[in-house]
Amino acid sequence: MSPVSAETGVSLSPANQSVELGSEIVVNVYVEPDMPISGAQFDLYFDGSVLDVKSVSEGDLFSKTGTTLFGEGTFDNTTGNIIYAHSVLFEKEVTSPGILATIVFKTTATGQSNLQLVNVVVSNSDGTAVPITVENAVVSISDTSSSGGSTDSAGSGSGGGGGAGDSGEQFGNIEFKDVTERPVNKGMNVSYTFKSPENPIVNVNFTPLKNSGYITTTVEVLKERSALVSDDPEGLVYRNMNIWVGKYGFATPANIEAMTIGFKVESSWMEANGVNTSAIKLNRHSDGKWEALQTMSAGEEDGYVYFESSTPGFSPFAITAVPDSSVISDDVSLEDSASEDDEDQTLDQNMALVLFIVIMVLIAKRGRDT
Numbered sequence: 001m002s003p004v005s006a007e008t009g010v011s012l013s014p015a016n017q018s019v020e021l022g023s024e025i026v027v028n029v030y031v032e033p034d035m036p037i038s039g040a041q042f043d044l045y046f047d048g049s050v051l052d053v054k055s056v057s058e059g060d061l062f063s064k065t066g067t068t069l070f071g072e073g074t075f076d077n078t079t080g081n082i083i084y085a086h087s088v089l090f091e092k093e094v095t096s097p098g099i100l101a102t103i104v105f106k107t108t109a110t111g112q113s114n115l116q117l118v119n120v121v122v123s124n125s126d127g128t129a130v131p132i133t134v135e136n137a138v139v140s141i142s143d144t145s146s147s148g149g150s151t152d153s154a155g156s157g158s159g160g161g162g163g164a165g166d167s168g169e170q171f172g173n174i175e176f177k178d179v180t181e182r183p184v185n186k187g188m189n190v191s192y193t194f195k196s197p198e199n200p201i202v203n204v205n206f207t208p209l210k211n212s213g214y215i216t217t218t219v220e221v222l223k224e225r226s227a228l229v230s231d232d233p234e235g236l237v238y239r240n241m242n243i244w245v246g247k248y249g250f251a252t253p254a255n256i257e258a259m260t261i262g263f264k265v266e267s268s269w270m271e272a273n274g275v276n277t278s279a280i281k282l283n284r285h286s287d288g289k290w291e292a293l294q295t296m297s298a299g300e301e302d303g304y305v306y307f308e309s310s311t312p313g314f315s316p317f318a319i320t321a322v323p324d325s326s327v328i329s330d331d332v333s334l335e336d337s338a339s340e341d342d343e344d345q346t347l348d349q350n351m352a353l354v355l356f357i358v359i360m361v362l363i364a365k366r367g368r369d370t
Contacts, residue, residue, distance in 0.1 A: 011135035029100040036093035039123040041086035047113035048080030059099025062089035176221040184212040192217040202262040226316035233283040233290040235322035264304040275321040282309035285316040
């Protein structure tokens with residue numbers, strides 16, 4: 001991916017993929033600057049008869065440096081194109097290589113598709129286009145697992161500790177899959193951001209203990225509970241999902257620490273179910289059981305309430321609303337106590353009235369006798 005002299009390289013990575021029908025694949029638009037840059041745009045053409053675009057998300061090329069304006073462009077799966085995907089970095093420039101955008105495709109038929117970048121423009125802070133070279137890619141899709149070749153599939157995940165490969169999830173149970181890739185270097189604060197409205201996960205964060213290169217994080221948003229678990233967590237389930245970071249065995253205390261997950265819950269769902277903020281929990285399934293993670297509220301915006309939870313690892317998760325039974329019991333006890341007090345007071349008042357009437361009758365009788 002090294003550009004020729006005095007030219008910024010723009011390439012699709014990986015250059016070649018061989019995948020199975022029904023899988024999802026990740027393609028990165030990788031930029032290696034030869035001079036300071038602050039903006040880039042591209043169109044991408046593909047074979048719409050074998051591939052569908054699922055999502056286009058911002059990479060770290062500019063976002064790791066400052067404030068950006070990113071546009072995923074418009075994509076048409078019938079004609080097979082993405083038009084005017086772009087990103088602009090405000091008031092700064094970058095010289096380090098990185099990912100401009102990450103594209104997730106779903107394979108829809110067997111065959112082969114060329115992935116071709118066109119109308120590529122890379123510019124400096126003055127808006128002047130810089131010289132570039134462009135490298136395209138190809139995807140081959142087969143209907144058997146014997147296709148061979150490398151796969152950088154967005155359909156990746158892991159059983160157990162999390163990672164890439166076959167996650168073990170039933171394909172029909174996956175409602176939406178979100179994938180993003182980031183460079184992971186020792187000591188940096190890594191944050192994977194997810195912006196798709198179908199995804200309740202907002203970000204996945206951790207601190208690496210080793211240099212690991214580019215690592216993919218995958219969120220599988222599920223229709224029902226994960227096929228990897230046998231029961232539901234306590235409470236009312238809002239959403240089920242699997243979260244995998246890296247290949248199997250990567251997301252361990254030896255490699256990363258300070259793992260957190262940011263997520264959101266629709267305010268309307270909470271109101272409809274009579275749920276307050278303190279009842280929302282993120283639950284993780286591990287070692288055959290569910291564990292409610294420590295969950296903190298992070299504010300409310302645009303019809304969602306945002307939360308963050310610390311986690312010891314990545315696996316199947318569920319967002320739930322867990323009622324506080326102790327509060328309910330206390331309320332009931334108070335009501336019952338108040339009711340009993342009212343009854344006792346009424347009884348005392350009635351007895352006093354009867355006693356008063358008896359005394360008055362006795363006084364009246366004594367008056368007649370005298």
